Amino acid sequence: MVETDIVIVGAGLVGLSAAVALQRIGKRVVLVDAKQPDFSLPTGWDQRIYALTPGNVQWLRSLQVWDRVDTRRVNPIHAMRLWHEDANLQLDSMDAHLPDLGVIIEQQNLMHAFGGCLKDTALEARYGAVCSGIENDSNRVALKLQDGTNIAAQLLLGADSARSRVRDALGIGTRLHDFAQTAIVANFKAEKAHHDAAYQWFRPHETLALLPMPNQHVSLVWAMSTQLAQQKLLLSATDLADLIGKATDNALGSLTPVTPAAAFPLKQLTAAHFIAQRAVLIGDAAHQVHPMAGQGVNLGFHDVIELASQLHEAHAMIPLGDVQLLRRYERARKADVMGMNILTTGLDTLFALQNESLQTLVQWGFKQVGQQNWLRKRLIQQAVI
């Protein structure tokens, strides 16, 4: 029997960040994953990229994770350029007196940084371990592994993706909104400079983003109906690049593919509860959101920030799995997640409406934001936490 304070299932970015943050506040952590995480830095460019908010970059700095990031592979976002039909809007970091609106970073760059950080800690990692059961009562939680190991802990964190087995084992249901969309991601070298701007086009049930990367590269995140995506995935890399050029009015000139395209089906999935007896769901296990707002992993990091702060501030006599503490955590996180769900489904529906007066209203909204400094500043301040 292995005894620990906290057992985390899932060594994706959110589970890894929880392992670092909870060890920093003095907790003993066991991290379990069905696979061996890949902590290597890619030689080329990774197609999986994240837009991280300045607040989360600051947090990763405070955990000393950022010290291990290869910053030559990170690109700041100084502006956002948004289009809907003929209307466009530009948000600049200077509007809100900020150095940047966030950064674009490759998944493997972050994985590599977490791997390096955890190597130097007392973390007990069980990689390649499959969970076979969970028993939880008011005193403790026990995680059983298929190899016969039992891990007893005060608290269990389920960070095991949108298809969380931990969530199922705890009997927590989900609410699902299937966008019937797929995101195509790939990297390109652009003919024209991107000037550290993130470009995004909104069309009916379709969003296309070109996100700035170093050396004039851009990362594509193109969400569209799954049927259309399947057709586009059959195209050669150069034909796809030409199509993206047309769909973006060649805003960045011609695009040269540097990675193959990959596809991700898009769903909005929210767990009915984020907590159970001596257990907490974090990251995509608790909430999977549409990538149009680039917030999935950012929300997961916010889960960890909130949980670590509540555990750190709790009186030493309060057990880690205290019901009141977990309820406080859940209340805090539900508001944030619901807000993001409303924003992404609302935008998807709004941009898809064919009603002429509503479209005029959207265009009017873009224009108002473009003309009002205070409104742009407020929007930016909301987006960068």
Ligand SMILES: Cc1cc2nc3c(=O)[nH]c(=O)nc-3n(C[C@H](O)[C@H](O)[C@H](O)COP(=O)(O)OP(=O)(O)OC[C@H]3O[C@@H](n4cnc5c(N)ncnc54)[C@H](O)[C@@H]3O)c2cc1C
């Ligand atoms: C196209 C696309 C673009 C995106 N862009 C952005 C962006 O710009 N910014 C942003 O913030 N977010 C973005 N996201 C969302 C982001 O990718 C996810 O929110 C994030 O990766 C979730 O991390 P996680 O650690 O919770 O889960 P995962 O990354 O899914 O990790 C789960 C881990 O659990 C392990 N696991 C699974 N099942 C078990 C089991 N039974 N036992 C043990 N281990 C298990 C897996 O091996 C894995 O290591 C995007 C998503 C998509 C699809």
